[in-house]
Amino acid sequence: MALIETHNLSKQYRTADKAPTLAGTIRHFLRRRYRTVEAVKDVSFSIERGEMVGFLGPNGAGKTTCLKMLTGLICPTSGTASVAGHTPFRREHPFLRQITLVMGQKQQLIWDLPPADSFRINAAVYELSDDVLKTRVGELAEMLSLSTQLSQPVRKLSLGERMKAELLAALLHRPDVLFLDEPTLGLDVNAQAAVREFLRDYNRRFGATVLLTSHYMADITALCQRILLIHKGQVIYDGALDRIVQRFAPYREVKIELANVEGQADFTRYGEVLAQDGRVVTLMIQRRNLTETVATLMRELELADLTITDPPVEQIIGRIFTKGNAA
Amino acid sequence: MKRTLRKARLLLGVTYAEMMEYRAELYLWALSGIMPFILMGLWAKAAGETPMGMPPVDFVRYFLAVFVVRQMTMVWVVWDFEYDVVNGQLSPRLLHPLNPVWRYVASHVGERFSRIPFVTALMGIFFLLYPKAWWVPAPGTLALAILAMLVAFIMRFVMQYAFAMLAFWTERANAIEDLWFTLYLFLSGYIAPLEMFPPAVREATLYTPFPYLVYVPAKLLAGQPVPALTTGFLVTLAWGLVFLALQQVLWRTGLRRYSAMGA
Numbered sequence: 001m002a003l004i005e006t007h008n009l010s011k012q013y014r015t016a017d018k019a020p021t022l023a024g025t026i027r028h029f030l031r032r033r034y035r036t037v038e039a040v041k042d043v044s045f046s047i048e049r050g051e052m053v054g055f056l057g058p059n060g061a062g063k064t065t066c067l068k069m070l071t072g073l074i075c076p077t078s079g080t081a082s083v084a085g086h087t088p089f090r091r092e093h094p095f096l097r098q099i100t101l102v103m104g105q106k107q108q109l110i111w112d113l114p115p116a117d118s119f120r121i122n123a124a125v126y127e128l129s130d131d132v133l134k135t136r137v138g139e140l141a142e143m144l145s146l147s148t149q150l151s152q153p154v155r156k157l158s159l160g161e162r163m164k165a166e167l168l169a170a171l172l173h174r175p176d177v178l179f180l181d182e183p184t185l186g187l188d189v190n191a192q193a194a195v196r197e198f199l200r201d202y203n204r205r206f207g208a209t210v211l212l213t214s215h216y217m218a219d220i221t222a223l224c225q226r227i228l229l230i231h232k233g234q235v236i237y238d239g240a241l242d243r244i245v246q247r248f249a250p251y252r253e254v255k256i257e258l259a260n261v262e263g264q265a266d267f268t269r270y271g272e273v274l275a276q277d278g279r280v281v282t283l284m285i286q287r288r289n290l291t292e293t294v295a296t297l298m299r300e301l302e303l304a305d306l307t308i309t310d311p312p313v314e315q316i317i318g319r320i321f322t323k324g325n326a327a
Numbered sequence: 328m329k330r331t332l333r334k335a336r337l338l339l340g341v342t343y344a345e346m347m348e349y350r351a352e353l354y355l356w357a358l359s360g361i362m363p364f365i366l367m368g369l370w371a372k373a374a375g376e377t378p379m380g381m382p383p384v385d386f387v388r389y390f391l392a393v394f395v396v397r398q399m400t401m402v403w404v405v406w407d408f409e410y411d412v413v414n415g416q417l418s419p420r421l422l423h424p425l426n427p428v429w430r431y432v433a434s435h436v437g438e439r440f441s442r443i444p445f446v447t448a449l450m451g452i453f454f455l456l457y458p459k460a461w462w463v464p465a466p467g468t469l470a471l472a473i474l475a476m477l478v479a480f481i482m483r484f485v486m487q488y489a490f491a492m493l494a495f496w497t498e499r500a501n502a503i504e505d506l507w508f509t510l511y512l513f514l515s516g517y518i519a520p521l522e523m524f525p526p527a528v529r530e531a532t533l534y535t536p537f538p539y540l541v542y543v544p545a546k547l548l549a550g551q552p553v554p555a556l557t558t559g560f561l562v563t564l565a566w567g568l569v570f571l572a573l574q575q576v577l578w579r580t581g582l583r584r585y586s587a588m589g590a
Contacts, residue, residue, distance in 0.1 A: 093424035108419035112348040124337035
C-alpha cells in the first residue's frame, strides 16, 4: 500500500477582490464581492515508502495548498488523502508524530532564544527523553555541520545556519514522511548543496519518504527520480524526471559554430533561433525534421562545429508552464 | 502524568527564558498598569471629604489589591492568536502533537513569573511612601485570594481565547475583545468597588462573570468582606463552562476555515 495517496483532491476558497481606488475601497467596505478560487483540482497520485518526489509548478500552481492538505493544516473541499494510513485533517497524534513540514519562508524556531531551547520544547512535545534528545541533536548536527550555532540566539544566525537549525528541529522526532516546501529558498549555492546533501543522507539512513517543492531545478535533479508537475491546480505529469524530455520535448537543440562571420544566413528557416552569439548559433529543431535539417545546415553553411543535445529540463518545464498545457 | 509534568516544566522554562529576553518591554508594560493608583488617589480623596461607606485607607488597600490582581490576571491571547492565524504562525503549532492552547498558556504563566519581582518591588516602594496602608491578610484569606486570582486568570483566559477563535473568520478578532473590555472596566470593580454601585445594579452585576475577575479577588486580598462567595464560585463556573463550550465549537468550525495564510 502506498504511503501517501490522494484521490481527486480539490481545494476551493473564497477571496474578496478590491479595486485600488477610493471608490473601490468604499465598495469593498459596503458590499464585498467574493470569488471562488480553485487552488487544487482533482489531484490524484500515490507515493511509495522511501521515495523522493519533486513537486514542480509555477507560483500559485497549487503545490503548497497540496502540502497543506497532506499535512492536515487545511481541510480539502472534496476528494480524499491518506498519509501513513491516516486522514491528515484529523491530525491524530500518531499521524503528527510521523510527519514533518518544513517551509523555507516560515520558521518554527523561537527568534530570540538559541535553537537548543526550541529543540527542548520539541523534545517535550514529542516526548523524547533527555538522552534521546542529546543523541539526536548530536547526530543531526553532525550531518548538518552545526555546532556552536546551536547556542546563539536564532536572530544572530545566517540564513543558511537558520535553515539548517530549522531542519534539525523539524526532524528531531525522526519523522517517516517529510514535506518540504522550498527548503533552500534564499540560500547561497554552498548552503543549498549542504541542505541537499543532508536530505539525501537522511533519506538513505532512515528510509524516509520525501515530497519536495522547489523553484531550484538543481534541488529536484539532485534529489528526485520522480516528479509531479502541477499547473493551475492540476497534475499534468507524474513520472520519471528523465522521461520528461522524451515526452515533452519533441525537439532538440542544435548548436552550430560557423567557420566565419561573413555571409550569415537567415537561420529562422532551419528552426527556432534560441541564441546567436557571433559565430555560434543555437537552434531548436523538431525531432522529426532533425536529420534532414542537419544535412541542410551542413550542405548550405560552412561549419566549424555542430553539436546536438537535449534541451535542459528547466527549459522544457518552463515551456510546458508557459504553454499551460502538457497534454 | 510524569510526561505531562515534564512537558509543562520544559514549556514553562523556555517561555520564561523568552520573556526574560524582553525585560524592558515587560517593565514598561507592567508600569502601564498603574491606573489603579490614579483611581486610588481620586477615591481616597473623595472618601476623605464625603462619607462613602468605606474609610479612605480601605480605598487605598482595595486599589492596591486591584493593581496586584490586574498584574496577575493579565491576558493577551486574543492578540497572539490573531497574529498567528493571520500570519500562518499557527501552522507549525498545529503540526505538533500538543494542542496549541498549551503554548499560549505557557507563555502567559512564564510571563507571570518574570513579572512577580517587579510587582513586589513596586508594592514595597508604595508601602515605604505610604506606611499607613500596610496590612497583612490572614493566611486563610490570603489563600482564598490567591485561589480567586487563579480562577480570575483562568476565566479571563478562557473568555479571551473563545473570542480569539473569531480570527478564523475575521482578521480583527480583537475588536470584540475591546468591546468586552469596556464592560469589564465598568462591571469588574476596576474603576470603583461594587459598593459604590446602586444596589440593583450591584445585584445584577453579581450574576455576570465580571466581579469575579477583579472585585472579589481584590476584596479578599485587601482583607475586606466579600458578598456570597459560594454563589460567586457557581456563577464563575457556569460562565466558564459557557465560554469553554463556545471556544470548542468555534475551534472545530474555525479549523475547517483555516487557510494557513502565509504558510
